[in-house]
Amino acid sequence: MSPSFISPSRRLRRTPFSPGVEAAGVKAYTVYNHMLLPTMFRSIEEDYHHLKSAVQVWDVACERQVEIRGPDAGRLVQMLTPRDLRSMRPGQCYYVPMVDETGGMLNDPVAVKIAEDRFWISIADSDLMIWIKGIVWGLRLDVLVDEPDVSPLAVQGPRSDDLMAAVFGDRVRDIRFFRFDWFEFQGVPLLIARSGYSRQGGFEIYVEGTHLGMPLWNALMEAGKDLDVHAGCPNLIERIEGGLLSYGNDMTRENTPHECGLGRFCNTMTAIGCVGRDALLRVSQEGPVRQIRALEIDGPAVPPCTEIWAISDERGRSVGRVTSAAWSPDFNTNAAIGMVKLTHWDPDTRVFVHAPDSVREATVRESFFA
């Protein structure tokens, strides 16, 4: 596909940070949860080097929240994921794969436990709220399910702590990974978690109230001048190197969590009553027959991976597919994420990737790059 324009409309929602994103010279978007998500500012490679060396502010308002509140909230959230949540406490964030009745992935959100009877589910790209509402209606549970006016703003990169401390005070440095605490901005308490869709460290600020969006954006940009702060966004190369999966790209409803390497989040012996439990218990006993793997694809930089690329063995038989790929400057190879059959998923197995420009040789890796 050659580069194409996106037609603006209300349906592709703008965010509280859109004026900042535009002023920073955004060059391309994707659409995520019916919302604009920037994908590039200077170039993918320039953004990549900067993310790894400085600090960026990301408009990830498209990580919409599903608020679940009420006496049945805890019971419902446990119903929604095969991960055992009994040890989860307020102040914690849990990565919680969610599946349908057959164990097929519906979303891979982060659950934020605000109180015993109140959660935010911070979602990947599917309308998870209506799935949850459907279950609630069917079971007549005592909960409210809604999309609050909350838009995450991420601060990512090695200088994140310094930037955040400049705006929110040194206490922000004490937040542990996947924990959150409350901090004031212009008199409004905001939930801040140490999390984010990169391997460079950082925070996500859950900005409650659209009107706070640009004041906070501007405060971060102002405070970060000496830190070389720049507008950024989830970076294709960095997330592939780091093995950060993308729902809709690397996994869909066709896949079980076990295929996605998320079996450790499936406690099917104890998360009793969760959707998909029977199917996943079976999968966990038998093991998956294909699984996500990191791959190195030989040759020069691959073209954009806009469709599944078949993986075959030396006799041309299908042994998997590549779902994300990009040239990695730091590792000097094409880094890729793919689903590989168990016959070929051992480290160092050589396979063939059918990229649109040519058939390339490739190597299955033991683990991701970074």
Added chain:
Amino acid sequence: MSPSFISPSRRLRRTPFSPGVEAAGVKAYTVYNHMLLPTMFRSIEEDYHHLKSAVQVWDVACERQVEIRGPDAGRLVQMLTPRDLRSMRPGQCYYVPMVDETGGMLNDPVAVKIAEDRFWISIADSDLMIWIKGIVWGLRLDVLVDEPDVSPLAVQGPRSDDLMAAVFGDRVRDIRFFRFDWFEFQGVPLLIARSGYSRQGGFEIYVEGTHLGMPLWNALMEAGKDLDVHAGCPNLIERIEGGLLSYGNDMTRENTPHECGLGRFCNTMTAIGCVGRDALLRVSQEGPVRQIRALEIDGPAVPPCTEIWAISDERGRSVGRVTSAAWSPDFNTNAAIGMVKLTHWDPDTRVFVHAPDSVREATVRESFFA
């Protein structure tokens, strides 16, 4: 918002017709149900004039199907909509607003009744399948719910009958509005309905099997050479003139069907057991306090409507909002769709529209333009 590029990825799914769309010189896309939907080929105005005078082939694969099959299928579909479906027969298509428990719009699909125990729900832009799956799981209904490999291809415009007859035979002319029948293409039976998202007449072919996509696209293009066939897409101007609402633009979960002018599809006295019934019964008794209206906005061509534009009265008080707008060459005015308070929804009421370039005077119309 200035024009921006869309970043290609597997998550923004291509369609069986994408090679044809690209070869025809698509200039812009939107994203709809996680899939690419063309929005412009030559220019919005050129596409508009051509649609109204000739015939176009549209890649509307993004109108995904939710298949509902099994002994509880009929009961479930009635549960999903406030429209009374008791008179619906196989061979019919019904426009069926779907709402949540509070009567808020979740989608406005077309239900296609294939058999007493089998439906396709042809959806607007929300992941309706997981809403339905949630209900099915909660109630343990005996149905299968899935997204089949079915991609609609629309043929729209005044010469649609001639083009379709050239490919499928004259029997296609006998299909009545919102009815369907089966026709063979390369030995495969395809469901063809007289329907589509324009006021120019035409058909939708439910192409079952990705591999049939391009052969059918090419057959239509070849057969339509003398009819000036061209690749097209839902046209912004034509759909506003015709009052074809767009879910996500003109209505969202904030709105009831009655606000959207869809009260006639809400049979809350007889569609017993449907989701949202209690809320909608109340709404139907009291009547909505705001409703969709056609508007004419004074002045030169408005800029693209990418956000809600406030509507105020002469004293600056809010009386509604514009959600879609475009310059109409045929009506020589800015045609718009908006939600208007009952104090100002009478025909010929003058109001003020706060467009991004200026505050414009505007007139509420009795009905849509075409």
